[in-house]
Amino acid sequence: MPPIASTVRRTALLLAGLVLLTACGGGGNEPAAGTAEDGAADGFPVTLKNCGRTVTVDAAPRHAVSLNQGxxxxxxxxxxxxxLAGTATWTDPVMKGLEKDESTVPRLAENQPSSEKVLAEEPDFVTASFESTLGKGGVASRDQFEELGVPTYLSPSDCAGKENTGSSDGSRTETLTMDAVYGEVRDLAKVFGVPERGEKLVASLRGRVDKATADIDASGTTMLYWFANAEAPYLAGCCGAPGIITEELGAKNVFDDTHEEWPQINWETVADRNPDVLVIGDLTRKSQTAESAGKKIAFLESNPATKNLDAVKHKRYVLLSGQAMNPTIRTVEGVERVAAGLRSFGLAG
Structure with a gap:
C-alpha cells in the first residue's frame, strides 16, 4: 500500500468540508441511538454499530466508494x-441485471486500488466487504479514512464470529448465516436513506432461497468447494458462505471439520475424502492459477490425484461465480445453482 501520510496532507483541505463523522467504540451490528427510527426529521443522522465501531453519517452519501465487488x-x-464515485476489486462480471448501472460507475481498479486513487475521488463514505481491504496491507485503515472525516463500513459477515488474524483468510468461531448479509443490506440502505429498498431486497432474497430449497433433501451427499489455485487449492471450510449453501440444502461439506475460511489442502487429502459433487469457482480475475472453471476442470481430469474422484468420473460439477462463494447477496445465487445441480445429478432426495 502506498504511504498515506503525504496523501493526508494533500487531501485534508479537499475533505475539510465533509460533515460526515465517525467515532470509535461498540461492537456487533445493531442499530444505535440517533437512527431514523428515533424520529429525526429526515432520518439523519444515522448511527450504526459496525464491527467494533460506531459509525455516524450525518447525511446520505452522494459520492461513495465501494472497495469490493460484494x-x-x-x-x-x-x-x-x-x-457511487468508484468501485474496485472485482473477481467476476457484475451480477446479471446490474450491467447498465455498473457501467456508469468508474472502476478505480480491477483489484485493490491505492489509497491516493480512492482519496482523489473525495469520497464521503467508503464501504468494503473484507477487513483485509480496510486494514494492514489494504487500501488504508478505517482509522486513516476516519481521520479525514470519511466514515467507513465493513461487511458484518467478515467480522461477526470471525477471527481475521495472520496471513490467511481468517477462521470462523461461529457459523455464518444469511442474516449477516441481510443485515448489511439493511445497514447500507439506511445509511443511504432508502430503508424501504433494503427491506424489499431482503424479502426478494429470502423468497429466492425458499424457492430453491423447497422439497429438497441432499442428506448423505458430500460436497467440496474449490475457489482458486491448482497447486495449493483454496477449499472451503465449514462455516463461511459455502456453509450457508450446504446447510440450506441439507448436504455435507467434506471439510466441515475445519473452521478456516479457505484452508489450503493438498489433493491427496481431497482424494481420501472423495466428495460426491465438486462446486467450482468460475473466476475471471488472474491473480491465482486455475481461476476459470475450464482450467479447474482440465486440471481435475488430468491430475493423477483427482482424475479418479467419483465427482470427476461422473462430471458432477457445479459452477459458481466467486461472489456466490463469498458471503454476499450472490450467496443466494449459490444456493440456487447448487440446488439445481443436485437435482440434475439425482442427489436431491
Whole structure:
C-alpha cells in the first residue's frame, strides 16, 4: 500500500468540508441511538454499530466508494449507482441485471486500488466487504479514512464470529448465516436513506432461497468447494458462505471439520475424502492459477490425484461465480445453482 501520510496532507483541505463523522467504540451490528427510527426529521443522522465501531453519517452519501465487488453489488441492487464515485476489486462480471448501472460507475481498479486513487475521488463514505481491504496491507485503515472525516463500513459477515488474524483468510468461531448479509443490506440502505429498498431486497432474497430449497433433501451427499489455485487449492471450510449453501440444502461439506475460511489442502487429502459433487469457482480475475472453471476442470481430469474422484468420473460439477462463494447477496445465487445441480445429478432426495 502506498504511504498515506503525504496523501493526508494533500487531501485534508479537499475533505475539510465533509460533515460526515465517525467515532470509535461498540461492537456487533445493531442499530444505535440517533437512527431514523428515533424520529429525526429526515432520518439523519444515522448511527450504526459496525464491527467494533460506531459509525455516524450525518447525511446520505452522494459520492461513495465501494472497495469490493460484494458491497458494490448491494449498492447497485439498491438503485444507488448515481451515488457511487468508484468501485474496485472485482473477481467476476457484475451480477446479471446490474450491467447498465455498473457501467456508469468508474472502476478505480480491477483489484485493490491505492489509497491516493480512492482519496482523489473525495469520497464521503467508503464501504468494503473484507477487513483485509480496510486494514494492514489494504487500501488504508478505517482509522486513516476516519481521520479525514470519511466514515467507513465493513461487511458484518467478515467480522461477526470471525477471527481475521495472520496471513490467511481468517477462521470462523461461529457459523455464518444469511442474516449477516441481510443485515448489511439493511445497514447500507439506511445509511443511504432508502430503508424501504433494503427491506424489499431482503424479502426478494429470502423468497429466492425458499424457492430453491423447497422439497429438497441432499442428506448423505458430500460436497467440496474449490475457489482458486491448482497447486495449493483454496477449499472451503465449514462455516463461511459455502456453509450457508450446504446447510440450506441439507448436504455435507467434506471439510466441515475445519473452521478456516479457505484452508489450503493438498489433493491427496481431497482424494481420501472423495466428495460426491465438486462446486467450482468460475473466476475471471488472474491473480491465482486455475481461476476459470475450464482450467479447474482440465486440471481435475488430468491430475493423477483427482482424475479418479467419483465427482470427476461422473462430471458432477457445479459452477459458481466467486461472489456466490463469498458471503454476499450472490450467496443466494449459490444456493440456487447448487440446488439445481443436485437435482440434475439425482442427489436431491
Amino acid at each position: 458491497s458494490t453489488e448491494i449498492l447497485l441492487s439498491l438503485g444507488l449507482a448515481d451515488r
